[in-house]
Amino acid sequence: xxxxxxxxxxxxxxxxxxxxxxxxxxxxxxxxxxxxxxxxxxxxxxxxxxxxxxxxxxxxxxxxxxxxxxxxxxxxxxxxxxxxxxxxxxxxxxxxxxxxxxxxxxxxxxxxxxxxxxxxxxxxxxxxxxxxxxxxxxxxxxxxxxxxxxxxxxxxxxxxxxxxxxxxxxxxxxxxxxxxxxxxxxxxxxxxxxxxxxxxxxxxxxxxxxxxxxxxxxxxxxxxxxxxxxxxxxxxxxxxxxxxxxxxxxxxxxxxxxxxxxxxxxxxxxxxxxxxxxxxxxxxxxxxxxxxxxxxxxxxxxxxxxxxxxxxxxxxxxxxxxxxxxxxxxxxxxxxxxxxxxxxxxxxxxxxxxxxxxxxxxxxxxxxxxxxxxxxxxxxxxxxxxxxxxxxxxxxxxxxxxxxxxxxxxxxxxxxxxxxxxxxxxxxxxxxxxxxxxxxxxxxxxxxxxxxxxxxxxxxx
Numbered sequence: 001x002x003x004x005x006x007x008x009x010x011x012x013x014x015x016x017x018x019x020x021x022x023x024x025x026x027x028x029x030x031x032x033x034x035x036x037x038x039x040x041x042x043x044x045x046x047x048x049x050x051x052x053x054x055x056x057x058x059x060x061x062x063x064x065x066x067x068x069x070x071x072x073x074x075x076x077x078x079x080x081x082x083x084x085x086x087x088x089x090x091x092x093x094x095x096x097x098x099x100x101x102x103x104x105x106x107x108x109x110x111x112x113x114x115x116x117x118x119x120x121x122x123x124x125x126x127x128x129x130x131x132x133x134x135x136x137x138x139x140x141x142x143x144x145x146x147x148x149x150x151x152x153x154x155x156x157x158x159x160x161x162x163x164x165x166x167x168x169x170x171x172x173x174x175x176x177x178x179x180x181x182x183x184x185x186x187x188x189x190x191x192x193x194x195x196x197x198x199x200x201x202x203x204x205x206x207x208x209x210x211x212x213x214x215x216x217x218x219x220x221x222x223x224x225x226x227x228x229x230x231x232x233x234x235x236x237x238x239x240x241x242x243x244x245x246x247x248x249x250x251x252x253x254x255x256x257x258x259x260x261x262x263x264x265x266x267x268x269x270x271x272x273x274x275x276x277x278x279x280x281x282x283x284x285x286x287x288x289x290x291x292x293x294x295x296x297x298x299x300x301x302x303x304x305x306x307x308x309x310x311x312x313x314x315x316x317x318x319x320x321x322x323x324x325x326x327x328x329x330x331x332x333x334x335x336x337x338x339x340x341x342x343x344x345x346x347x348x349x350x351x352x353x354x355x356x357x358x359x360x361x362x363x364x365x366x367x368x369x370x371x372x373x374x375x376x377x378x379x380x381x382x383x384x385x386x387x388x389x390x391x392x393x394x395x396x397x398x399x400x401x402x403x404x405x406x407x408x409x410x411x412x413x414x415x416x417x418x419x420x421x422x423x424x425x426x427x428x429x430x431x432x433x434x435x436x437x438x439x440x441x442x443x444x445x446x447x448x449x450x451x452x453x454x455x456x457x458x459x460x461x
Contacts, residue, residue, distance in 0.1 A: 034178035035304040038185050043297055045188040050293060051358050052195055054286070057204040059363055063282030065206060066289050067137055067273045068151060082109055083169045085251040088394060090236075091173045091311045095318060099235050107242035109251060110166055117159040124155050138277055150210045157214035164221035167228055170236065177307035183224045187217030261396065264403035268410045268435060272428045275411075279418050284425050287365050290354065291373040295346065298339050298374075302381045305335055306388055313392030325389065325451055332385040339381060343374045372429035383439025386447045397461040398446055402438035410435035 054062045086109045093102035133147040134140065168180040194212035202208055229237035276285050309328060316324050346353070350370045354363070390399060410431050417427035449455040 031176055031178045031308050032305055035181050035307070038178055038181045039300055039304050042181065042185050042188060043300060045185070045192055046293060047357060049188070049192055049195065050290070051362070052192075052199065053209065054358065054362065056195065056199050057206060057209055059286045060281075060283050061204070061206055063277065063285035063289075064137055064139060064143075064147070065150075065209065066285050067277045067282060068133075068147065069154060069273075082112060082251055083166060084391075086166070087169050087173045087311070088314060088392070089250060090170060091314045092318070094174065095315050101247075103236045103239075104242050104244050104247050105251065106166070106170065106236050107238040107240075108244055108247050110163065110238040111243045112245075112248060112251075113163045113166065117162055121156065121159045125152065128152060128155075137282065139282065146206055150206050153207065153210040153214055157218060160218055161221055164218070164225060167221070167225050167233075170233060171228070172307060173311050175308050175311050177304075181304075183220060184217075186223075187220040190216035190220060260400055261403045264407045267407035268432050271411065272414075272432070275414055275418070275428060276425055280425055283363075287363055287369065288425050288428065290358065290363060290365060291369050294350065294353065294357075295343065295370070295373040295377045298343050298346070299377050299381060302335065302339060302384065306332065306384055309385065310388045310392045313389045317393040322451060329385055329389070329447070329451075336378070336382050336385075340378050343378055347371060347374050366424065366426075368424060369426040369429070372426040372433075376429040376433055379433055379440055380436070383436065383443055386443035387439055389447055390443060390450075393450075393460070395446065395450060395460050397458060398442055399438055402442055406435045406438065409437075 053065075057065070086105055089105045090102050093099070093105065128148060128151055131148070131151075132144070133151065134144045137147065139147070168183060171177070171180040171183075191213050194216055195209070198205075198208055198212055272288065273285050276288050309332070312328075313325060316322075347370055351365075351367075354365055387399070390396065413431035413434055414428055417423040417431060421427070423430075446459055449459040
């Protein structure tokens with residue numbers, strides 16, 4: 001009886017904590033708790049997939065897969081910021097009760113993205129015949145045919161998922177990121193099942209690996225679109241009669257700013273693998289990505305907490321709930337400090353974790369790259385809370401101008417560190433940190449001017 005009473009007391013206590021506060025905060029807390037469970041599963045699957053994939057095709061070929069995926073990732077430029085623009089426009093329309101307008105934005109976004117990526121896909125199929133992948137990836141000539149086929153598979157997947165993932169943008173805009181994460185986890189689960197089947201039944205093949213890792217998430221995304229548009233988002237489902245291209249102007253005006261900002265991020269993230277492959281070989285691409293995934297766990301944890309903040313900031317700022325915004329920033333700062341401490345522990349035990357995770361002697365990873373990976377992610381997390389708030393209120397002008405400069409700084413610094421100062425792979429992390437000055441310098445200043453000083457002008461544009 002005592003045990004049951006104690007359990008009931010704990011449940012009541014937890015329920016009170018979760019349901020205490022502003023409705024916006026309660027919704028965020030529920031999503032954070034759900035996201036923790038979902039992300040825990042996601043991290044576990046990722047930790048299993050990496051060594052499984054490396055042993056299936058070997059570390060060098062895994063580096064080829066990562067580099068090719070990065071190159072294809074460049075084509076997300078063609079999104080031109082539409083999904084981020086939709087995220088804010090959808091949240092604003094829904095907050096004002098303008099459901100018809102929200103459906104117009106959804107339908108128009110699906111139509112524009114489908115048209116864009118159909119023509120981009122056709123163009124790639126033509127150009128792919130003339131690409132020398134052996135030279136681009138710095139690999140042997142006898143892999144040209146295999147890589148060319150793999151490129152078509154990956155690019156086809158990329159184009160389809162970019163249209164289908166609009167549903168996850170809507171879910172996040174509705175301040176339910178846990179459900180969006182759940183979609184990704186189902187994709188990972190199917191990928192893991194397919195990879196296990198490949199390991200047991202076939203020899204290592206990049207093409208088979210590509211099919212397994214691309215088909216799985218596509219099936220889940222198709223299912224998610226059908227499920228949500230027949231359920232909670234039924235009144236927002238895309239229909240032909242609601243496609244109104246004049247409304248695209250609102251998406252494009254906001255989307256083009258997000259596009260430039262997005263380009264900066266893509267250049268820094270996607271070119272890292274290419275720079276490393278060209279200067280150090282594809283094996284070092286694997287080393288870099290192992291560190292990125294390992295310390296990226298910290299970022300995954302932080303993203304669970306920060307994701308609802310973007311759309312919640314849109315609502316809070318529209319309703320002039322400034323105190324709620326200030327309290328949220330304080331809580332995220334405390335979380336930054338907590339994750340820094342956890343990251344230091346991860347660094348101390350990193351070599352032991354690599355050996356257990358990947359197997360002894362599979363990949364050699366030095367201390368410096370682990371150290372700078374830790375610094376990179378902690379600075380990124382510190383900056384994220386300010387950037388998310390500014391994105392949520394469409395205060396993008398300063399970030400826009402900074403984004404024009406940061407990719408140039410990044411490439412120059414990375415090449416300078418590698419070729420002139422003869423620094424190792426870790427120099428890519430250092431270049432990223434220095435180039436992202438907007439996040440840890442300009443964005444905190446802009447937040448302070450908007451929230452604490454109530455400044456307008458350039459600060460709010």
